[in-house]
Amino acid sequence: MSAAQVVNLLVAALLLAGVYAIMSYGLALAYGVMKLVNLAHAGFMMLGAYLTLEAFRRLGLDPLLGAVATAGVLWLVGMGVYWLLVRHVPTGDEPTLPSLLLLFGVWLVLQNIGYLIWGTQDQAILTPRTLQTLRLGPVTLPVVRVLVFLVALVGLVVLHLVLGRTWFGRAVRALTQNRQASRIVGIDVGRTAMLAFGASTAFSGLAGGLLATLYSFNPDFGGPFLLRSFVIIVLGGLESFAGVALGGLVLALLETFSVLVIPAGYQLALSFGLLVVALLVLPGGLPSLFAWRRRL
């Protein structure tokens, strides 16, 4: 394999990692604040993809803008779901089984509403950009992937600013670290949880919309990405936002380069194999490798 090919694959992996990271932030946020394993994540991603498609077909909205607008819509949807359903199930310091099953039910409902509205056939968003490429010396860059990467990057920067600089962000981080102590210092847990759940679904929607510009999709399309998100947040140590980015990169690299040795049909199995290995060998995720940060 030539050096140019290696560089091409590296770039492809990096571009993929951006989407993977943004897709996993929603899951990490819901886990961190509420200790929820949000199985409905897949359903919200599907919803994001279809809303982006509808905005593109009916309103002629550019899919990248559409994905961002969709994120806004899904913020509201997520807060609604939280207010209506999620706040009624018990949550604790560890994810509870009722919350897992509840969100699984939400996934089933969303998925099948998707089937009812949009049918079973695969859809794709095709714009003039879809097949364009950018050549930088020996490296070929698909334009749409670069743009998606940039949008994902902006999303990540916004998230980091919000988490780092605002009262809401500080409340989220406090809740992630210690629920009880956060209550004592006067954080409104219910309100923060609702906003965070909304933000989590907004990220799911954004990721869904962005993925829709890269791949074809049907109402079932969230499933494999949900599992990838799990792999990523488990690799990332479940609660560390930097870990999520790292996890996304590791999975993207592994998937991209494994094509060289493993038949493409087994690619999915690879990431799930990685999940099991990660859960067993590294229950603390990649950050636990940097032991000095964990073992205080």
Add this chain to the structure above:
Amino acid sequence: MSSTKSQVVAPAAVGVSWQSWLGQAAPIVLAGVVGAAVPLLRDDPNTIRLLFIAYVLVTTSIAWNVLGGFTGQVSFGFAVFYGLGAYTTALLITRAGVHPYLAYLAGGVLAALASLVIGVPAFRLRGPYFAIATIGVSETVRVIANNLKLTGGASGFRVVERRPFNQLEHYYVALLVALGALALTLVLARTRAGLAMRAVRDDQDAAAAVGIDPFRWKLIAHALAALLTGIAGGVFARYAAFIHPGGVFAFQTGVAILLMPVIGGLGTLWGPVFGGLIYGIVQEQLIARFPQIHLLLYGILLILIILFEPGGLVGLARRVQRRLSAGRGRGS
């Protein structure tokens, strides 16, 4: 539906008199008699087929209840055992000419062995992490089955048998398997084994403190459940005569197996039976015309059950019964 009273699994009824054993076993015998009599009353291939499928589903539902209801471990991955049972049975009958009943058993045993392979690493994880790992295992196995040469990969496998097709034989086999599964849960509900499992479910650390090894009991429950699910898969495969990974190994199969006992009533004796019967019959009626409405309904039902009645249909029935008897008490 017999009286709701007998569905109540007495909590911790270990070493109680044989009369109370009889009281709980009687409805099972009754259900068996009713099931056996159906073909005599209504010998219509469609009814028999519908009930056959319902019995297969009931068996898987009871199996899931052993792990999910008694031991408290949620698994999304029962399609693995169902598919392994189906493929093992199909391969043994078609390629090796093994007697079908032995092939069923082999399917179950292989599934049980697989459950150990999955369980030994996965039960190192607690609660939801185990559940997530099972999603990964299920998808991985499906992908492998899709690509495997031995089983014909994604295009499926045709079960070829040298004996004539006898629908009633299939019917009675499925009925017997379901009754056997039910009898097993009754034994579990009333012996120390079941007690240990429920202790693990209620408080793993407390169970460990009184000398119950949670890891071991989870493995046992997982293996028992896999055995039953594998046999059910084999029974289905021989009847259907054609299986493919997109069917028996599908994630949706695992989802269905989870929904039935949750809807019926987790940890109860009869809940998974009602859940399975209702699911099977509704599915067969709806899936041809409205495949989505079927799962949409169950999604909504699951949400409602989690929010309002975690005891499922059996819990609901008990609540109604309590209301009624309370009302009667005031009236007299």
